[in-house]
Amino acid sequence: MIPFRKMHGLGNDFVVLDARAGALPVTPARAAAIADRHFGIGCDQFIVMEPPPAGADVFMRIRNPDGSEAGACGNATRCIAALVADERGADRVVVRTIAGDLPVERLPGGLWRADMGPARLGWREVPLAREVDTLHLPLALGPVADPAACSMGNPHATFFVDDFDAIPVTEIGPRLEHDAIFPDRANIGFAQVLAPDRMRLVIWERGAGLTLACGSGACAAIVNAVRRGLTGRRATVTMPGGDLVMEWRESDGHVLMTGPVATAFTGTLDLGAYGS
């Protein structure tokens, strides 16, 4: 039996395994089976903590419920950073993912601020299937059109809409995620700007579907909103699970994300019960 921890950031929930002391036989199929909400524990992402490479405090591997691996997960970054920082009595740790190093610091009030790194704006970086302006993708479906795209270590497209509540997210989200313009698929955000420092956002996540919050999606939304001249560089992003305070820093183009972390419960699981 292997101990696990169920954590979440604004309801974006994770099963977390600790493989720092020794490798665990976690296959994409097992991760998917454990993430299943009916036949497994259930989660939006399956996270494995691996031994810290030089220059970082932990390596975080991220899998979606469909078994695919992701380069970024903003909400899990805060959760894993908080776990490691609490273990060490530290206020600042560096989380490494396959996409890079993410420094995270403890703030008062149970909040954590993650430096999610630079937004990548080139069409090859997103990636897109062909050379197009990432600020205006030639993509439309139903009531939405003309998204902006960027990468936060994972691919995002943000549609800006006037009537947030009229968007049939679960109907158009999967079709947009799989559009041919996204060779690696994409996380699809629908944002309504309410003020220069405030927006609502809902995300259809690649490999996971509709989630209550998506940290990297909030990063992409502020970046794309600023590029479109819709908000200032600091804004509160309200998602169904709650708020993240976002900043796209002018000095270096890094995106800073501030929000809470939570542990829902801990338990043990039998990996062998979830296939091979």
Ligand SMILES: N[C@@H](CCC[C@H](N)C(=O)O)C(=O)O
């Ligand atoms: N929930 C995450 C993003 C998780 C990965 C995403 N579904 C992908 O495949 O890129 C977040 O908080 O950023």
